[in-house]
Amino acid sequence: xxxxxxxxxxxxxxxxxxxxxxxxxxxxxxxxxxxxxxxxxxxxxxxxxxxxxxxxxxxxxxxxxxxxxxxxxxxxxxxxxxxxxxxxxxxxxxxxxxxxxxxxxxxxxxxxxxxxxxxxxxxxxxxxxxxxxxxxxxxxxxxxxxxxxxxxxxxxxxxxxxxxxxxxxxxxxxxxxxxxxxxxxxxxxxxxxxxxxxxxxxxxxxxxxxxxxxxxxxxxxxxxxxxxxxxxxxxxxxxxxxxxxxxxxxxxxxxxxxxxxxxxxxxxxxxxxxxxxxxxxxxxxxxxxxxxxxxxxxxxxxxxxxxxxxxxxxxxxxxxx
Amino acid sequence: xxxxxxxxxxxxxxxxxxxxxxxxxxxxxxxxxxxxxxxxxxxxxxxxxxxxxxxxxxxxxxxxxxxxxxxxxxxxxxxxxxxxxxxxxxxxxxxxxxxxxxxxxxxxxxxxxxxxxxxxxxxxxxxxxxxxxxxxxxxxxxxxxxxxxxxxxxxxxxxxxxxxxxxxxxxxxxxxxxxxxxxxxxxxxxxxxxxxxxxxxxxxxxxxxxxxxxxxxxxxxxxxxxxxxxxxxxxxxxxxxxxxxxxxxxxxxxxxxxxxxxxxxxxxxxxxxxxxxxxxxxxxxxxxxxxxxxxxxxxxxxxxxxxxxxxxxxxxxxxxxxxxxxxxxxxxxxxxxxxxxxxxxxxxxxxxxxxxxxxxxxxxxxxxxxxxxxxxxxxxxxxxxxxxxxxxxxxxxxxxxxxxxxxxxxxxxxxxxxxxxxxxxxxxxxxxxx
Numbered sequence: 001x002x003x004x005x006x007x008x009x010x011x012x013x014x015x016x017x018x019x020x021x022x023x024x025x026x027x028x029x030x031x032x033x034x035x036x037x038x039x040x041x042x043x044x045x046x047x048x049x050x051x052x053x054x055x056x057x058x059x060x061x062x063x064x065x066x067x068x069x070x071x072x073x074x075x076x077x078x079x080x081x082x083x084x085x086x087x088x089x090x091x092x093x094x095x096x097x098x099x100x101x102x103x104x105x106x107x108x109x110x111x112x113x114x115x116x117x118x119x120x121x122x123x124x125x126x127x128x129x130x131x132x133x134x135x136x137x138x139x140x141x142x143x144x145x146x147x148x149x150x151x152x153x154x155x156x157x158x159x160x161x162x163x164x165x166x167x168x169x170x171x172x173x174x175x176x177x178x179x180x181x182x183x184x185x186x187x188x189x190x191x192x193x194x195x196x197x198x199x200x201x202x203x204x205x206x207x208x209x210x211x212x213x214x215x216x217x218x219x220x221x222x223x224x225x226x227x228x229x230x231x232x233x234x235x236x237x238x239x240x241x242x243x244x245x246x247x248x249x250x251x252x253x254x255x256x257x258x259x260x261x262x263x264x265x266x267x268x269x270x271x272x273x274x275x276x277x278x279x280x281x282x283x284x285x286x287x288x289x290x291x292x293x294x295x296x297x298x299x300x301x302x303x304x305x306x307x308x309x310x311x312x313x314x315x316x317x318x319x320x321x
Numbered sequence: 322x323x324x325x326x327x328x329x330x331x332x333x334x335x336x337x338x339x340x341x342x343x344x345x346x347x348x349x350x351x352x353x354x355x356x357x358x359x360x361x362x363x364x365x366x367x368x369x370x371x372x373x374x375x376x377x378x379x380x381x382x383x384x385x386x387x388x389x390x391x392x393x394x395x396x397x398x399x400x401x402x403x404x405x406x407x408x409x410x411x412x413x414x415x416x417x418x419x420x421x422x423x424x425x426x427x428x429x430x431x432x433x434x435x436x437x438x439x440x441x442x443x444x445x446x447x448x449x450x451x452x453x454x455x456x457x458x459x460x461x462x463x464x465x466x467x468x469x470x471x472x473x474x475x476x477x478x479x480x481x482x483x484x485x486x487x488x489x490x491x492x493x494x495x496x497x498x499x500x501x502x503x504x505x506x507x508x509x510x511x512x513x514x515x516x517x518x519x520x521x522x523x524x525x526x527x528x529x530x531x532x533x534x535x536x537x538x539x540x541x542x543x544x545x546x547x548x549x550x551x552x553x554x555x556x557x558x559x560x561x562x563x564x565x566x567x568x569x570x571x572x573x574x575x576x577x578x579x580x581x582x583x584x585x586x587x588x589x590x591x592x593x594x595x596x597x598x599x600x601x602x603x604x605x606x607x608x609x610x611x612x613x614x615x616x617x618x619x620x621x622x623x624x625x626x627x628x629x630x631x632x633x634x635x636x637x638x639x640x641x642x643x644x645x646x647x648x649x650x651x652x653x654x655x656x657x658x659x660x661x662x663x664x665x666x667x668x669x670x671x672x673x674x675x676x677x678x679x680x681x682x683x684x685x686x687x688x689x690x691x692x693x694x695x696x697x698x699x700x701x702x703x704x705x706x707x708x709x710x711x712x713x714x715x716x717x718x719x720x721x722x723x724x725x726x727x728x729x730x731x732x733x734x735x736x737x738x739x740x741x742x743x744x745x746x747x748x749x750x751x752x753x754x755x
Contacts, residue, residue, distance in 0.1 A: 021527065100646055120650035121529030122602035130646075141650065143529020178529060204526040205534070240515075 015314040016128040016135040017307050019144035020185040028186055032154050035299070035306035041078055042301060051309055052081035055112040060103070061087045061138070062118045067273060067297065068138050068147070072115045075304035084111070099123060100130055107131050113312060116140070134311040142176045147307055148272055149182025151300040153190055155292055156227055158299065159268060164191035169221045171197040171253055172231030172280055173242075175204045179272045180231060184212055197221050198253060201242035218253050223262050229270040230255050230280045246279055255281040260290070268292050330371060331355045332749060337375025337710065341382060342683035343699035352380055354706040357749035362700055375710055378743060379678065382686040382698050383415025383446075383707030386659065388480075388562060388586060388634035391417075391448070393439060394432075395424025400639035400727045402436060405659075406445035408637075408726035410753040412659045413742035415707035416447040416690075416697055421458075422481040428453040428464040430472035437473060445752055446745075447707070449475045449693065454493045454504060460484050463496060470500040475693040478505035480562060481609075483541050485511055491548050494557050503558035503584075503692065506545055508569070509610070513537035518650055520596040520611040528599065530649060533611055539568040546576045549583060560692055561585040563636050565610035567620035573629050584631040584692045587621050589658065589665035594618075594732065604645045604652035605732040608638070625684070626675045632689035633681075635662045639728030657731050661719045663711065664738035672739070678713070706749040715741035 010030045020028065041049050057076040061069050069085070076083045086106065097105075103114060113134045116124050121141030128135040139145040156163055168187055174180045174196045187194050188211045195213040196203065207214050215221045222228065233249070243249045250256075255269065269281075269290045277283045286293060332354040339362060340347050351365040391405035402419070409417050419436060421427035427436065427450055440448030452469035456462045458479045466477055477497055483506055484490045490506075497504045514537035519525050521532025542561055549559045564573065564585050576583040590608060595615050598606040606612060624630050638655025645652050658665075666685070670676040676684075690698030697707060719736045721729040745753035 098643070098647055118648070120648035122650075123648050126602055126648055141529045143527075181527070181529060205521040205532050206523040206526060209523040210526065 012310050013314050013317065015311055015318050016124070017146050017311055018125045018128060018135065018137045020146045020149045020182050020189070021144065023185070023189070025189045028150070028153065028189055031150055031303070031306050031310065032157060034310060035150075035154055035302040038305040038309070039299075039302040041305070048078055048080055050080050052076065052079035052312055055081045055312060056084065056110060057081045057113045057115060057308065058084045058086055058106050058111045060106070060114050060116045062089065063139070065117055065138070067300075068117065071297070071300045072138060072304050075301055075308055078301075079305055079308055081113075081308070099127065103127050103131050107133055112315065113308060134315040136307055136311060139178055142178045142181070144182045145178040146182050147300065147304050148179050149186040150307070151296055151303040152183050152229065152270060153186045154299045154303050155270065155296050156268060157190075159292065160226070162191070163187060166192045166227060167195070167225045168192050168227040168229065169195045169197050169218075169225045170229045170231065171218060171255070173202045173233055174198050174207070174231070175202050176234055177231050183229060184210065188212070195221055195225070199243055218259065219262070222259055223264075225267065226264065227268045227270065228255065228263070229272070232272060232274065233276055233280055250279055254279065255285050257282055257284050260285055260288070263290075266290070270296060273297070331360070331369040332371045332373070332746070333365060333367070333369045334373045334375050334380055334708070334710065337378045337380035339380045339700065340679050340682045341700040342679050343382075343687035344701055346700070347679050352700060352708065354746070354749045357706055359700050359702055359704050359706050361702065373710065373744065377712070377714070379711040379713055381682045381709050381711060382700055383709050383745065383747065384413045384663070384685045385416040385689045385698055386414050386635050386637070386662070387418040387632050387689045387693050389417045389419055389637040389659065390422070390639065390655070391419050392423060392639055394435065398727070399641055402439035402448060403443035403445070404725065404727045405637070405639075406440060406443040406448060408659045408724065409446040410745040410747065411725045411742070412662055413709035413711065413745050414446055414659060415709070415745060415747045416449065416695070418475060418693060419448060419450040420478065420480040421451050421453045426453050426458055427451070427474070428456055428469070430465070430468040433469050433472040433474045446747060447697075449473070449695070451476045451478050451480070451505065453477065454479045454484055455489065458482050460486055460489055463489070463493060466497055466502065467500060470502050474502070475695065476503040476505055476560070478507065478562065480505070480507045483507050483509040483511070487544055487548065490545060491551070494548055494552060494559065495555055498552070498555040498557045501556055501694070503560050503694065505560040505562050506541065507562050508538045508541040508545070508564070509533075510537045510541045513540060517611070518607060519599050520613050522596060522614065524596045524599055528602070530599075535566040535568055535613065535617070538564070538566055538610055539572060542569050542572050546572060546581065546583060549576075549581050558582050559584070563588050563591065563610055563634065564621070565591045565613050565617060567617045570620045570624040570629065573624065574627070577629055585629070586632040586634045586689075586692075587625065587630050588634055588636045589662060589669055590656065590732075592618055592621055592669040593665060598732065599649070602649040603732065604647065604649055605656055605730055607649060607652055607654055608636070608656055609654035622669070622673075622675050625670060630684065631692050633666055633684045634689070635659050637726075639726055640730045641728065642730070645730045655730070657724065657726050657728050660724050660726060661731070661733050661736075661738065663742060664719070664740045665733065667713070667740040668738055706746060708746040709742055710744040710746075711740065712743050713740050715739065717741060
């Protein structure tokens, strides 16, 4: 492809992107390189490339999402695919159609790629085993959000050249965060040192078995890190009362202007969005000079184009076989 | 009760290895059945018209499973008392105990009688039932345990739920002791377990699924043992259902050392499978209590070796394929277990040398009979002739398509196993022959 940067010869053969846990560092790098090639499509006056012409992409979203869904839609459009939007609130007690039936029905209409967001961990993997179309995970429960993980490492790599040796803190509700998990897999595979920061009540089970460090003190960590990714407090996922009040949470884990004084001057401040301003992050920090939050959003488009492009390519190869 | 055909006639089982743990018998000899009862065990020269040659086979008391779900009334599309009973005899089980979490819940004497009537109509295996401890399994008000035990309920449990409120549990233990029936608990503190769908640990973390901490089971078991301790003057009998963690094993160990009236049971899946099996989100590995770690499975095996376990059970839990074809988060808990149970226990306990045959058979016959308080599980003279004839050498592949059970939700499909039931005799009548 003309718009693709020259990369090492690499044979991408995954028809589905379900998570970053199973990807090798080479595969992740290959996606990032492919995304670099796609980035300039968005800068042209005619913002379109042809590789998915005649293909149908379904956005199968069972959870609220604005930016991820729009980003996938735009990415598919830029690659000239037709896009079907399917949005439905899922619920474990819902008497409606099962996920499998929904997907099989869509498949009967001749779709090529399913982009799925679902509240159940493993939903994308489950779908990939049961339908013929390529499956891209746009977030499954608190398991993974691979394109977010990819766009995060893409953003860091673009600014810093490489993740090798970087120290990265991921702060907040780790237990319920698919972003934290996808980031962890991608960042550590690319050579960064990741620290999960948050109260013990928001850490997942046996976090010590994960390839990360754990800290309960943002003040101790902030001085040392090159990148800080502030997770959104997801009120809809929090069970019980993992911290006594928002006030107290912000006191210990909020990224304030004051706390930023201790950080390295060139620290990158990230957030997967949408931001609860004043809660996990003060507005001045969110909009400040270290913030790369909008850069993340921009890069998300290129990364999703690359992912759709690659899974489609692999799917066509599989079909030929 | 009407008489069946073979009741009047005699049946002689020749030359098998007769294992009757309750009577300390393990020798090659013959068993004579007359009028549906055990007439004689030993070298028998008598000529009778009906003879089974059991050379090379094991002749044991019929197996007893004190933890099954036959789904009737309410979910007959998954299993009925008839289909479950047929699956039971095909697996050597001559007595089973149904759990009361049906729709409606078994919580009155009429409900108990309904189960018994359906079982009589099915005429396969003996079917017992437990009643609910609390109305609607809600953990609030005691159900009519007196009437239910008069109707034949062998014990009480809110299985599927633990009784959360300690004061309700204390009352249940006291009240049940009046009828000399046992109280069984599905140990799970809901506040700790939360909305978990698998064991809380490394795998729940990387799979992004809500976990149930082992503490949910252990905290309730610990609490219950304290309650039992407080009631020394009552004839309390407490039974911990399907224990699954190393911590629970230690609690049972101490309780037994203190000679408390505490018994427990273990399933084959908690011996053979672990949380790692959930890695591919296959809902056939979703059960409650959840599959734990290798360390827990080893602790359970050690408990069995140490004689701390009173019964091996299947927790046979049928579900429709369409229900199991859901996301792991939403699919129901449980697997069917009757029809491969014996072979799985052989794999888990005999093949690694943890138990010999007599000890295994004991945990499947006289010991569970003692837990629920029925006069079964032995080949004693005059006892009902419930017998399993087992070929311990038969090698086969588990195939869910051969299951008699209406449901096929089973993770063992394709496993190569050894040990198969060839004939099942209930009250002197051959109810299953392979």
